[in-house]
Amino acid sequence: MCRIGAIKSKAPVHPSQALRLMMPQQEGHDNSGFAMVMQDLGGLFAPYPDLPLLSLACTQKGTQLVEDYMEARNFHRVFEWVPKPKRRTGQDIKAMPHYIFRCYDYPEQYAKAAWEEKQELLLDARLELRSLLEQQQAGYVYSFWPNVLTLKEIGKPHDIADYFRLWEDNGELQAKNIVVQCRQNTNYEVVRYAAHPFFLQGYTLCANGENTFFTRNRDFQRSLHRGYIGFESDSQNFLYTLHYVLHVLKWPVQYYKHVITPLPAAEMEGRKDGDALRLIRQSLAHLEINGPNTVIAMLPDGSLLSCCDGKKLRPVVIGGDAATKVITSEVCGLNAVLPRRKTEEDVYPHEREVVIITPDLEVQRWLQ
Amino acid sequence: MAPVMAQDVTVNDLPWLLEYSPERCQMCGKCLAVCTFQAIEAATERRLASPGGGNAPAYRLAPVIRQSGKLAEACVGCGMCAKVCPNRAIRPVRNPDSRSELLVRSGGLPAKRGGRNNLLKGRTLDEIVVGRISQMTDPALDSERHTFDIRAPFGRVLGAGALPLAAEGGLLQVTGKTPPVRWIYPVIFGDMSVGALSPRAWEAICLATAYLNEVHHLPVRMCTGEGGLPPGLLRSEHLQYMILQIASGHFGWNRIIAAMPEMQTDPAGILIKIGQGAKPGDGGLLPAVKVAEHIRAIRGVPKADLLSPPNHQGLYSIEESVQKMHLSMGAAFGFRVPVAIKCAASSTSVSVYNNLLRDPYQICGGFFLDGIQGGTGAANTVSLEHTGHPLVSKVRECYLAAVNQGRQGQVPLWAGGGIGMTGQAAADAFKLICLGANGVFIAKLLIQLCGCVGNENGRCNACHTGRCPVGICTQDPRLIRRLDVDKAAQNIVDYMLAFDSELRKLMAPVGNSSLPVGRSDALVSVDKAVADALAIAYAC
Known part of the structure; x- marks a missing residue:
């Protein structure tokens, strides 16, 4: 079982907080990787909130491929953070030769383009880079989006953090929102792309569980959007459905839950939106999920969202104080980062609940 | 003795044969009554009563239950006779040497039947x-x-x-x-x-x-x-x-x-x-x-x-x-x-x-x-x-x-x-x-x-x-x-x-x-x- 977590804070926090959240949850766990998506960045990236930030791990050849591609597409490099690895003998990390965290300015022809147009440009660029790097076996691109940084690596989470100096809060790397997970895929092959959180056009998601409708979700999603690719993990199903419901269909956020775990027909009757719920269930039957799952997602506006499968077969807890809110798998992690919070205000959502933490840290609980 | 013609249709040509045990039969007639295909008939047969001591053997008339040999009255194997027989004296059995597929088109018309395909063996689902x-x-x-x-x-x-x-x-x-x-x-x-x-x-x-x-x-x-x-x-x-x-x-x-x-x-x-x-x-x-x-x-x-x-x-x-x-x-x-x-x-x-x-x-x-x-x-x-x-x-x-x-x-x-x-x-x-x-x-x-x-x-x-x-x-x-x-x-x-x-x-x-x-x-x-x-x- 994966352990997943997310921190949302009024002031930017350092990734070491995310590590402290996850470390107590490692009991009985294979600790095979570390992956996080940071959004609403502070530190070194604070001056560039509007510039797309490329997060990438690659070989020497990969760096050249990326340089050439970005130059050919008229993306102009504005800022770069190069991690200075701390190498020690015995470290358990399968590091890549190069890590790129680079802010670009948009091509000139996009100077006055609408945000909708830029979103498509950024997605296309990431997909093309991924394809390019895959063909040459030269690296992995995780996100290319303003104010979003993704780091993923294979190995022991403690050692990976050590390698990237994530334990040292020197003010360089900070964010108001961090979604984190400390494991590689254990069901199937260990592939860097298979580690959640996954990111697509402002939507970040990680999931703890096993989606037994993976095949039918995948078969349907493949034709829905060009960005729904990979399928290295069944958790990607959850992200793509979130993106489809909110970004493509532009439905209110609570309908995500209605799509992945629809109500029984009898319960739809009598609802104000019962007819709509029936149509949604009919049309998106192939996006329904099954099996044990808990989802933690981050939305483009920085809201955090959590919900579970229809039978609540995986744990999750939400807690916090006035400045910080946390969603995570096990309460021991919450206790490690927020020991003085009011535990009586912790929320253990049930199978019909959707919990949303808004940008101003209000915890909303919606009953499906 | 009547001549036997090669084209004559007999019970042995039909798809089902009735297996009948006269020693168990009480002649109640239920099988006859229940058969909707007239495949069973009541008849009398001449039987040898005893080898006899003199020149002429002795015969007797025996009432029997037997299968019709007519194609139009062919047994279909439904087993209703066996279902009603109080003594389990009769039941249909498959005739592996049936010639019925050759005979049913004798009117010059396509053969007809109900049911489902009988030729296709094996099921993918299994x-x-x-x-x-x-x-x-x-x-x-x-x-x-x-x-x-x-x-x-x-x-x-x-x-x-x-x-x-x-x-x-x-x-x-x-x-x-x-x-x-x-x-x-x-x-x-x-x-x-x-x-x-x-x-x-x-x-x-x-x-x-x-x-x-x-x-x-x-x-x-x-x-x-x-x-x-x-x-x-x-x-x-x-x-x-x-x-x-x-x-x-x-x-x-x-x-x-x-x-x-x-x-x-x-x-x-x-x-x-x-x-x-x-x-x-x-x-x-x-x-x-x-x-x-x-x-x-x-x-x-x-x-x-x-x-x-x-x-x-x-x-x-x-x-x-x-x-x-x-x-x-x-x-x-x-x-x-x-x-x-x-x-x-x-x-x-x-x-x-x-x-x-x-x-x-x-x-x-x-x-x-x-x-x-x-x-x-x-x-x-x-x-x-x-x-x-x-x-x-x-x-x-x-x-x-x-x-x-x-x-x-x-x-x-x-x-x-x-x-x-x-x-x-x-x-x-x-x-x-x-x-x-x-x-x-x-x-x-x-x-x-x-x-x-x-x-x-x-x-x-x-x-x-x-x-x-x-x-x-x-x-x-x-x-x-x-x-x-x-x-x-x-x-x-x-x-x-x-x-x-x-x-x-x-x-x-x-x-x-x-x-x-x-x-x-x-x-x-x-x-x-x-x-x-x-x-x-x-x-x-």
Whole structure:
């Protein structure tokens, strides 16, 4: 079982907080990787909130491929953070030769383009880079989006953090929102792309569980959007459905839950939106999920969202104080980062609940 | 001594022989009385009484029960004689040296019979097992404790992008019309007409349908078959459980249309029958012998062989079919009732399905695929045995065609023809659903539950004769009385309750609480060729 977590804070926090959240949850766990998506960045990236930030791990050849591609597409490099690895003998990390965290300015022809147009440009660029790097076996691109940084690596989470100096809060790397997970895929092959959180056009998601409708979700999603690719993990199903419901269909956020775990027909009757719920269930039957799952997602506006499968077969807890809110798998992690919070205000959502933490840290609980 | 001619037909030429033990027989005559085929006759035979001491041996007359040697009175193996014999003195046995296939065409006419294909051996569904079981990485569900949502769509489903939805006050509201869709149990009682079946058999299935709906809350629907339905039912609330079939003969539809102003409720759906898996390319056939008075009243026809044309007259293309038939049937009920289509499985099924998926009117509410192992009340034997297409690969191909277009589920796929041939319909349904079907339709299984003794090894298959020994496929009032309608309905209800439990027993271990439509990863095949053809995993 994966352990997943997310921190949302009024002031930017350092990734070491995310590590402290996850470390107590490692009991009985294979600790095979570390992956996080940071959004609403502070530190070194604070001056560039509007510039797309490329997060990438690659070989020497990969760096050249990326340089050439970005130059050919008229993306102009504005800022770069190069991690200075701390190498020690015995470290358990399968590091890549190069890590790129680079802010670009948009091509000139996009100077006055609408945000909708830029979103498509950024997605296309990431997909093309991924394809390019895959063909040459030269690296992995995780996100290319303003104010979003993704780091993923294979190995022991403690050692990976050590390698990237994530334990040292020197003010360089900070964010108001961090979604984190400390494991590689254990069901199937260990592939860097298979580690959640996954990111697509402002939507970040990680999931703890096993989606037994993976095949039918995948078969349907493949034709829905060009960005729904990979399928290295069944958790990607959850992200793509979130993106489809909110970004493509532009439905209110609570309908995500209605799509992945629809109500029984009898319960739809009598609802104000019962007819709509029936149509949604009919049309998106192939996006329904099954099996044990808990989802933690981050939305483009920085809201955090959590919900579970229809039978609540995986744990999750939400807690916090006035400045910080946390969603995570096990309460021991919450206790490690927020020991003085009011535990009586912790929320253990049930199978019909959707919990949303808004940008101003209000915890909303919606009953499906 | 009479000369023996090589062409003479004798008992040894017939498909079934009666094994008779005179020493156990008490001459009660029950077997004679029960045999509807006159295959048993009472006679006297001259027997040697004693070798005798003198020149002339002594003889005696012995009363015997024996098999008729006439082809028209050939035993069909139904076993009713064995059922009624108090001493187990008689039973039919298969004759491996039968010459009957050579003899039945002696009138210069094609051979006819009922039942289903007898030549095709082996079943693809039995080469597939549910191989993906929840073990540790995810918990299996408890089929007795957890709730399951076992429903299937019947009606045209729109893609999400085409839904007329708008957010008002944070809630989505429907702002336009959408095609009617009914969420029903994933089993439809399939298309056996009120002429093919006796009134009692048809009523038993109606009773079971209503009972399952009203007492057990299983929304099972029943399709009428081509031939209309009784006037009382047309004007009752129970019409809501009935799917009205229209086929190329349009039998019964003048009465249906006449009753429309008096209908209390809409029917569950309309099913346009284009073809039938058991006899694709042949139209419906109701022999005159079965056209009883009530059939003539419902259909408005004289007593004659009722032959539906092999095709819907006046239609020359699929586009026309959609425009004329689907739209006119939809319009007849104010577009409140889903209209679906049933075709015999064929090499061309995917083309048909693609056309329905892409039809700009978005009106086809279901594609019913009927495989070669479906049954029939009467057909030319040559059609029954040699035409048609196996069901399973065609269902899969249709589903994958929809997947390639991102349109899976938009025209629900219903699979039939041989479901439950082994008696285990839940397993067949589950596997077909995993391969992409939304539900299944069953028919032969229902009459077998009523008491039909026919099978695909040549037993009985005499539905076309009007002499059904169990009162199911006959309109002879004396034979109909053999069927206990309540017991027949009870058997169907019991079976469906068991079916429902068994379906859960298959859903629970794969960790699914709703139907796993298209979840092909749940299946493995122990036959490599089957695995490859269906795009599922091979296991050994």
